[in-house]
Amino acid sequence: xxxxxxMEGNEAAAWGALLSRAQVVPAYPxxxxxxxxxxxxxxxxEGKMKAEYIKVEGEHTAMAxxxxxxxxxxxxxxxxxSQGIVFMEEALWMPPGMRLPIGMCMVNRAIAPIGxxxxxxxxxxxxRDNGWIQLYCxxxxxxxxxxxxxxxxxxxxxIYLPVATCYxxxxxxxxxxxxxxxxxxxxxxxxxxxxxxxxxLLPEDWKPRPYSENIAKARYEVQQAHERAKKVIEDVDKExxxxxGRGYDGAxxxxxxxxxxAVLVTMGSMTGxxxxxxxxxxxxxxxxxxxxxRCFRPFPTEELQRLAKKYNAIAVVDRNTSYGSAGGxxxxxxxxxxxxxxxxxxxxxxxxxxxxxxxxxxxxxxxxADKTLKAVKAGRVKEAVDWVELKDLGPVM
Amino acid sequence: MMLDNKFxxxxxxxxxxxxxxxxxxxxxxxxxxxxxxxxxxxxxxxGDGPCAMCAIRNIxxxxxxxxxxxxxxxxxxxxxxxxxxxxxxxxxISSGGDGATGDISLGKVSAAAERNENMxxxxxxxxxxxxxxxxxxxxxxxxxxxxxxxTGKENNKKEIPMIIAAHRVPYVATASISYPHDLKAKIAKxxxxxGFKYIHTVIPCPTGWRFDPAKSVEVTRLGVDxxxxxxYEIERGTxxxxxxxxxxxxxxxxxxxxxxxxxxxxxxxYLQKEIDSKRVxxxxxxxxxxxx
Amino acid sequence: xxxSFRPEVDQNKCVKCGLCQQxxxxxxxxxxxxxxxxxxxxxxxxxxxxxxxxIKAITMVREV
Numbered sequence: 001x002x003x004x005x006x007m008e009g010n011e012a013a014a015w016g017a018l019l020s021r022a023q024v025v026p027a028y029p030x031x032x033x034x035x036x037x038x039x040x041x042x043x044x045x046e047g048k049m050k051a052e053y054i055k056v057e058g059e060h061t062a063m064a065x066x067x068x069x070x071x072x073x074x075x076x077x078x079x080x081x082s083q084g085i086v087f088m089e090e091a092l093w094m095p096p097g098m099r100l101p102i103g104m105c106m107v108n109r110a111i112a113p114i115g116x117x118x119x120x121x122x123x124x125x126x127x128r129d130n131g132w133i134q135l136y137c138x139x140x141x142x143x144x145x146x147x148x149x150x151x152x153x154x155x156x157x158x159i160y161l162p163v164a165t166c167y168x169x170x171x172x173x174x175x176x177x178x179x180x181x182x183x184x185x186x187x188x189x190x191x192x193x194x195x196x197x198x199x200x201l202l203p204e205d206w207k208p209r210p211y212s213e214n215i216a217k218a219r220y221e222v223q224q225a226h227e228r229a230k231k232v233i234e235d236v237d238k239e240x241x242x243x244x245g246r247g248y249d250g251a252x253x254x255x256x257x258x259x260x261x262a263v264l265v266t267m268g269s270m271t272g273x274x275x276x277x278x279x280x281x282x283x284x285x286x287x288x289x290x291x292x293x294r295c296f297r298p299f300p301t302e303e304l305q306r307l308a309k310k311y312n313a314i315a316v317v318d319r320n321t322s323y324g325s326a327g328g329x330x331x332x333x334x335x336x337x338x339x340x341x342x343x344x345x346x347x348x349x350x351x352x353x354x355x356x357x358x359x360x361x362x363x364x365x366x367x368x369a370d371k372t373l374k375a376v377k378a379g380r381v382k383e384a385v386d387w388v389e390l391k392d393l394g395p396v397m
Numbered sequence: 398m399m400l401d402n403k404f405x406x407x408x409x410x411x412x413x414x415x416x417x418x419x420x421x422x423x424x425x426x427x428x429x430x431x432x433x434x435x436x437x438x439x440x441x442x443x444g445d446g447p448c449a450m451c452a453i454r455n456i457x458x459x460x461x462x463x464x465x466x467x468x469x470x471x472x473x474x475x476x477x478x479x480x481x482x483x484x485x486x487x488x489x490i491s492s493g494g495d496g497a498t499g500d501i502s503l504g505k506v507s508a509a510a511e512r513n514e515n516m517x518x519x520x521x522x523x524x525x526x527x528x529x530x531x532x533x534x535x536x537x538x539x540x541x542x543x544x545x546x547x548t549g550k551e552n553n554k555k556e557i558p559m560i561i562a563a564h565r566v567p568y569v570a571t572a573s574i575s576y577p578h579d580l581k582a583k584i585a586k587x588x589x590x591x592g593f594k595y596i597h598t599v600i601p602c603p604t605g606w607r608f609d610p611a612k613s614v615e616v617t618r619l620g621v622d623x624x625x626x627x628x629y630e631i632e633r634g635t636x637x638x639x640x641x642x643x644x645x646x647x648x649x650x651x652x653x654x655x656x657x658x659x660x661x662x663x664x665x666x667y668l669q670k671e672i673d674s675k676r677v678x679x680x681x682x683x684x685x686x687x688x689x
Numbered sequence: 690x691x692x693s694f695r696p697e698v699d700q701n702k703c704v705k706c707g708l709c710q711q712x713x714x715x716x717x718x719x720x721x722x723x724x725x726x727x728x729x730x731x732x733x734x735x736x737x738x739x740x741x742x743x744i745k746a747i748t749m750v751r752e753v
Contacts, residue, residue, distance in 0.1 A: 023477075023478070023481035024474060024477040024478055024481055026473070026474060026477070051481075052477045052480060052481060054473060054474070054477055054512075055512070056470070056473070056508065057504065057505070057507075057508035057511075058504070058505075058508075060466075060467075060470075060505075061470040061473070061505055061508065064463060064467045064470035064471050064473075064474065064505075065470050065471065065473045065474035065477070066474055067463060067467075067471055067474060068443065068461065068463075068470070068471030068472060068473065068474025068475040068478070069474030069475060069477050069478040069481075070474070070478070071461055071471075071474075071475070071478075072441075072461075072474070072475040072478035072479055072482075073478055073482055074474075074477065074478030074481045074482065076474070076478075090464070090466065091463070091467070094463055200459075201441055201459045201461055201475065202459065202484065202487070203438055203439055203440065203441065203458060203459055203487065206458070206459040208459075208460075209461075400726055400728070401728070401730065403719070403721065403726070404717070404719065404726075404728040404730075407716075407719055408716065411716060413716055415715050415716040415717045415728055415730075415731040416690070416715060416717065416728075416730065416731025416732075416733075417715060419714070421692075421714075421733035421734065421735035422714055422733075422735035422736070422737055423714055424714065425714075426714050426715055426716065427712065427713070427714040427716075430716050574712075577711055577712075603735075609736070610735035610736060610737065611735060611736025611737055611739060611740040611749070612737075612740055613714065613735065613737050613740075614712045614737055614740070614741055615740055615741075
């Protein structure tokens with residue numbers, strides 16, 4: 001039976017794992033993911049979830065156990081944050097290379113030092129090279145829906161890649177919003193049981209892991225899976241919307257962009273606040289919209305290029321740092337590369353904000369929108385990378 | 398041709414393809430042949446451990462490995478998946494080298510023991526990081542030459558079987574390829590026990606220990622007969638000595654291997670005393686319950 | 690297989706105890722109905738079989 005109630009992101013994620021019929025959950029607690037795994041442990045103890053929760057002694061082991069379990073044919077779910085993700089870094093390279101469709105929640109939290117317990121996106125963005133599919137969620141409902149969709153995408157026989165459902169610690173993980181839990185029977189119709197067609201570890205059925213002996217070829221195959229995943233993510237989202245009434249526009253969502261001259265590009269929970277500010281600004285006649293980047297890997301290059309043709313300026317809001325980079329934060333560099341191919345490129349601005357989980361305030365968002373529109377008027381960008389939090393913008397509200 | 402076919406059949410029957418990329422005289426393939434004979438075909442082999450990699454590749458049963466820093470953890474996942482799929486009939490044997498089990502993944506083996514995972518965890522101990530060219534590990538014996546201990550290892554070999562036994566697991570044993578019946582019996586016994594089983598074998602390495610490959614089994618046998626590598630079981634905390642060979646002087650074992658060439662007489666004396674006291678302690682504890 | 694030595698057995702001396710088969714690291718020694726046979730495709734010539742044979746029925750003959 002479907003039901004709706006106020007639910008924090010972590011609890012919604014636990015329900016996502018439950019509805020996806022995850023069978024093996026090897027996990028290690030770390031703030032701000034802890035309630036996710038303790039919710040799963042409770043759901044199992046209450047008999048609501050039929051899974052085995054392996055109480056591993058560290059995150060490195062958690063991902064290794066996930067790899068073993070997935071290879072042996074079970075649907076696996078795990079989750080971690082920040083230091084935990086970095087600790088399992090060696091293990092995180094295994095699932096994409098081995099083509100194991102593990103489902104994982106990366107509950108974003110800043111990486112030490114110069115961090116804390118609150119979110120920024122460096123922990124999940126660090127995985128951008130190893131082949132994990134990455135989807136960023138704005139609220140509890142999206143977390144639950146994305147986990148379920150993630151298994152459909154990852155276990156697709158054209159894909160076989162692990163999927164990371166990323167969401168901000170505290171702002172999503174511990175903030176309660178109205179969440180609809182779909183009925184198990186409906187989810188079962190949408191998500192069939194896991195069966196890896198490429199290999200099996202059972203003695204009577206042993207298919208050794210297939211991969212090209214040629215390293216370049218094997219890697220290219222992962223790349224091709226990412227290319228194919230772009231369409232699969234769109235299609236799965238459309239089907240989900242049809243079935244459950246909730247969709248997320250695939251990889252990119254344009255919000256209140258009709259007639260806009262410029263857009264802010266955001267990822268994660270700050271998107272929610274930006275929606276409100278953009279609405280206010282549009283009412284005031286400011287021609288600025290919002291583009292929510294939902295899918296970071298595979299990066300929606302073609303979609304972004306199509307979209308960029310409509311606007312004079314794109315301002316990327318980076319809740320991450322990449323010291324010594326070619327210019328600014330990680331997302332802005334990906335966007336820059338995507339736009340480079342265009343003959344007529346919009347102006348590109350980059351803002352660092354919310355680092356270490358500091359609040360992204362409405363005033364900061366107004367400031368960013370303002371600066372972007374000023375750049376459109378001037379026809380050029382004065383400050384390519386703007387560390388917003390170092391600016392004195394006056395009182396918060 | 399006829400002979401080739403006969404051998405091919407033989408390899409199929411033993412679940413082990415002859416002709417590995419291991420060094421001549423390596424104890425690794427020998428160990429696996431013995432293990433697979435004792436376990437039978439309904440088995441999944443998990444593990445890497447660099448040198449053993451060459452031996453594991455020739456196994457004709459399902460194998461899975463990640464890396465040597467992933468000991469006992471992937472197999473934990475495999476076991477959980479088998480339970481989820483109702484296939485607890487399959488035996489999972491999880492292996493690691495000495496560098497893996499004793500050093501980089503010791504915490505993992507400890508955790509798997511604490512969780513009482515239903516696997517047979519074996520240590521394929523060739524007493525150094527051999528695959529990377531003979532560097533010292535925590536399980537390298539006192540006085541041994543390695544490229545990182547050119548004047549001989551300064552510290553003692555870790556007693557991993559005792560460490561694991563202190564986790565109160567159902568079964569711990571030491572074994573040797575020079576006593577195949579004992580080894581196979583221990584593997585078969587472990588297969589029938591529910592919970593975490595740990596079996597530690599020392600594998601001869603002619604390349605790293607510096608001796609003529611033909612002496613592989615002979616040197617390993619000397620290790621047992623000098624009580625440098627005593628054979629015992631710890632079943633539910635109770636010590637049970639497997640063999641009480643007539644003790645040969647440790648000098649025989651040391652002089653058979655080039656890696657101990659630089660040992661001084663005082664060091665050899667020290668080692669003999671250590672082994673003597675170890676032997677006495679073991680014999681005294683025979684039949685007794687160890688640990689608190 | 691390129692090796693320095695290859696094992697050869699004197700079938701008359703051999704008492705068919707099977708120790709050579711048991712201890713061959715590669716598994717390339719087999720005690721068959723025709724006596725002890727070697728798989729020269731894969732034998733590395735390590736000499737363990739010769740060393741373990743209690744009655745020295747196996748000799749290591751230089752190949753290269």
